[in-house]
Amino acid sequence: MSETAKSLAFHGAVVALLVALHFALPAYHHGNLARIMVLAVYAMGFNVLFGYSGLLSLGHAMFFAAGMYGLGLPMQHLGLAAAPALLCGVLAALALGAAVGFLALRTTGVAFMIVTLMFSQAVFLTILYFGEYTRGDEGFVIAQASRAIAGVDLSDSANRYFAALAIFAVGLAVTLRLIHTPFGRVLIAIRENEERTRMLGYDVFAHKLGAVVASAALSGLSGAAYALLFGYAGATFASVQYSIFPLLWVLLGGAGTIIGPFIGTVFMFYLIDISSGLTSAYMLIAGAVLVALTLFARQGLVGELRRRVMPWLP
Amino acid sequence: MVAVTPLLTTRRLSKSFGGLRAVHLVDFTLPEGQIRALIGPNGAGKTTFVGLLCGRLSADDGEIRFLGEDVTRLPAHQRIRRGMAYTFQITSIFARLTLLENVALALRRRLHGKSAQVRAEAMRALEQVGLAGRAAQIAGDLSYGHQRLLEIAMGLAQAPRLLILDEPTQGLADSEIDDFKALIGAVAGQTTILLIEHNMDVVMQTAQFITVMDGGQVLAEGTPEAVKANAAVQAAYLGTA
Numbered sequence: 001m002s003e004t005a006k007s008l009a010f011h012g013a014v015v016a017l018l019v020a021l022h023f024a025l026p027a028y029h030h031g032n033l034a035r036i037m038v039l040a041v042y043a044m045g046f047n048v049l050f051g052y053s054g055l056l057s058l059g060h061a062m063f064f065a066a067g068m069y070g071l072g073l074p075m076q077h078l079g080l081a082a083a084p085a086l087l088c089g090v091l092a093a094l095a096l097g098a099a100v101g102f103l104a105l106r107t108t109g110v111a112f113m114i115v116t117l118m119f120s121q122a123v124f125l126t127i128l129y130f131g132e133y134t135r136g137d138e139g140f141v142i143a144q145a146s147r148a149i150a151g152v153d154l155s156d157s158a159n160r161y162f163a164a165l166a167i168f169a170v171g172l173a174v175t176l177r178l179i180h181t182p183f184g185r186v187l188i189a190i191r192e193n194e195e196r197t198r199m200l201g202y203d204v205f206a207h208k209l210g211a212v213v214a215s216a217a218l219s220g221l222s223g224a225a226y227a228l229l230f231g232y233a234g235a236t237f238a239s240v241q242y243s244i245f246p247l248l249w250v251l252l253g254g255a256g257t258i259i260g261p262f263i264g265t266v267f268m269f270y271l272i273d274i275s276s277g278l279t280s281a282y283m284l285i286a287g288a289v290l291v292a293l294t295l296f297a298r299q300g301l302v303g304e305l306r307r308r309v310m311p312w313l314p
Numbered sequence: 315m316v317a318v319t320p321l322l323t324t325r326r327l328s329k330s331f332g333g334l335r336a337v338h339l340v341d342f343t344l345p346e347g348q349i350r351a352l353i354g355p356n357g358a359g360k361t362t363f364v365g366l367l368c369g370r371l372s373a374d375d376g377e378i379r380f381l382g383e384d385v386t387r388l389p390a391h392q393r394i395r396r397g398m399a400y401t402f403q404i405t406s407i408f409a410r411l412t413l414l415e416n417v418a419l420a421l422r423r424r425l426h427g428k429s430a431q432v433r434a435e436a437m438r439a440l441e442q443v444g445l446a447g448r449a450a451q452i453a454g455d456l457s458y459g460h461q462r463l464l465e466i467a468m469g470l471a472q473a474p475r476l477l478i479l480d481e482p483t484q485g486l487a488d489s490e491i492d493d494f495k496a497l498i499g500a501v502a503g504q505t506t507i508l509l510i511e512h513n514m515d516v517v518m519q520t521a522q523f524i525t526v527m528d529g530g531q532v533l534a535e536g537t538p539e540a541v542k543a544n545a546a547v548q549a550a551y552l553g554t555a
């Protein structure tokens with residue numbers, strides 16, 4: 001089998017497994033997995049920028065929130081239907097990505113991290129400022145009746161699971177396709193050696209901007225889907241914490257791998273879920289495991305897997 | 315006969331680092347098709363000069379014309395797109411990618427990503443430098459000499475109008491240097507080459523014309539024989555022994 005065929009078979013098998021789990025999982029884990037699949041798309045978006053382009057943003061929550069409010073506000077206040085609202089959420093994140101990227105990419109390294117963090121804080125504060133519409137920290141519930149696309153009720157747990165899976169599969173397909181396009185190859189080249197890439201005649205700025213926009217759009221898709229499927233939008237999702245989460249998920253799962261962001265999200269979700277059942281100091285346990293992983297599996301779980309047994313994993 | 319515009323000219327090109335005049339008022343003309351050596355002692359300003367040409371560094375003053383167009387203010391990638399290719403003095407490749415992908419990156423921009431053609435031409439460029447058998451290896455695992463050859467292959471793959479090579483034979487074994495000389499002989503006529511080189515054997519055997527720099531300025535220019543005989547050059551560079 002060629003490497004491409006192996007990779008397609010592998011990622012197809014993951015999706016098939018997730019279909020099978022719908023029938024096998026108890027309700028609690030079934031609900032968790034739907035949530036994880038949606039959040040994994042956020043991690044995949046982050047990974048496009050961090051894992052494949054080598055750009056570390058500390059403000060990705062603004063894109064997640066742009067998707068969330070881009071969907072939620074027009075549904076709540078304008079009565080927009082779910083399907084166009086989903087598109088609206090993605091476009092809001094995409095536009096924010098273009099604007100922030102255009103400004104933030106004038107910096108590199110630590111400065112880029114700080115500038116993205118600042119923009120994200122600005123978005124967070126904006127959400128609080130317009131509390132009349134956003135209901136600030138408290139957030140707002142999206143009416144159950146409106147959470148339907150083409151007559152399919154997305155508040156139903158089975159429908160919700162498959163909608164989450166569909167969005168997850170889209171994220172997987174988009175990132176898998178992206179890294180094999182000439183554009184994606186140049187992003188990897190920039191990550192590996194920016195100066196050499198420039199001196200091969202590539203417009204590094206334009207490619208990075210494209211990466212920020214793609215990354216923001218995927219993050220926004222996740223945010224919009226999250227609000228739609230779980231029926232809630234709140235300012236917490238725009239906070240610093242939600243900018244750090246995708247970084248942890250991607251680091252744990254394996255930066256620069258297609259399936260790593262999902263594995264990292266599963267791992268982190270259950271790490272917190274299980275340890276918080278054991279002790280109130282659950283963040284301590286989570287922290288210790290994270291430290292252990294960074295010491296012993298530097299390239300993340302999937303990164304290690306690729307290094308040791310599956311070198312063909314993209 | 316129509317007067318031929320040179321491929322590249324500079325006028326009063328200058329660049330300082332702090333108080334140091336690394337390149338100072340350099341007038342330079344390079345005709346199309348020539349193999350030109352640029353020599354001079356360490357710190358003469360050679361790397362800085364070619365860095366100005368391809369846009370890695372921005373000029374403080376002066377003008378650069380390439381293919382008849384003023385490119386002085388163009389960003390590096392646009393100069394490369396107009397037909398310059400640059401290999402770094404300190405080897406710069408994609409160390410964690412395969413040789414094939416390294417060369418493919420050099421090609422895709424020109425071939426607009428047509429993958430079968432990219433692959434075929436990448437293999438051809440690797441063959442030219444004798445690395446085709448290693449196409450699937452990771453570039454960082456190559457010996458230093460092979461990495462230099464890979465970078466030259468990346469330069470050739472771009473099919474440039476002007477190929478700038480900054481000390482390509484540094485760190486190569488004698489046999490590899492012979493191969494390099496043969497390679498330059500083979501691509502001569504297809505492209506113009508500006509070659510910074512310390513190895514005088516290589517210079518004398520490959521260059522058609524030589525520019526000597528010292529202290530940021532052009533000290534002398536001429537055929538290999540003329541430069542060899544030039545007393546000032548001998549004093550500054552070749553040693554008077």
Ligand SMILES: Nc1ncnc2c1ncn2[C@@H]1O[C@H](COP(=O)(O)OP(=O)(O)OP(=O)(O)O)[C@@H](O)[C@H]1O
Nearest residue numbers: 331334336354355356357358359360361362363403
């Ligand atoms: N980025 C820089 N900042 C400060 N000084 C620099 C910089 N680059 C070069 N220089 C200085 O400019 C002068 C010319 O350097 P350059 O590298 O162009 O010389 P060179 O002729 O290529 O030398 P070599 O044969 O050693 O490669 C040197 O004195 C060097 O120290």
Ligand SMILES: [Mg+2]
Nearest residue numbers: 360361362403
């Ligand atoms: Mg030099």
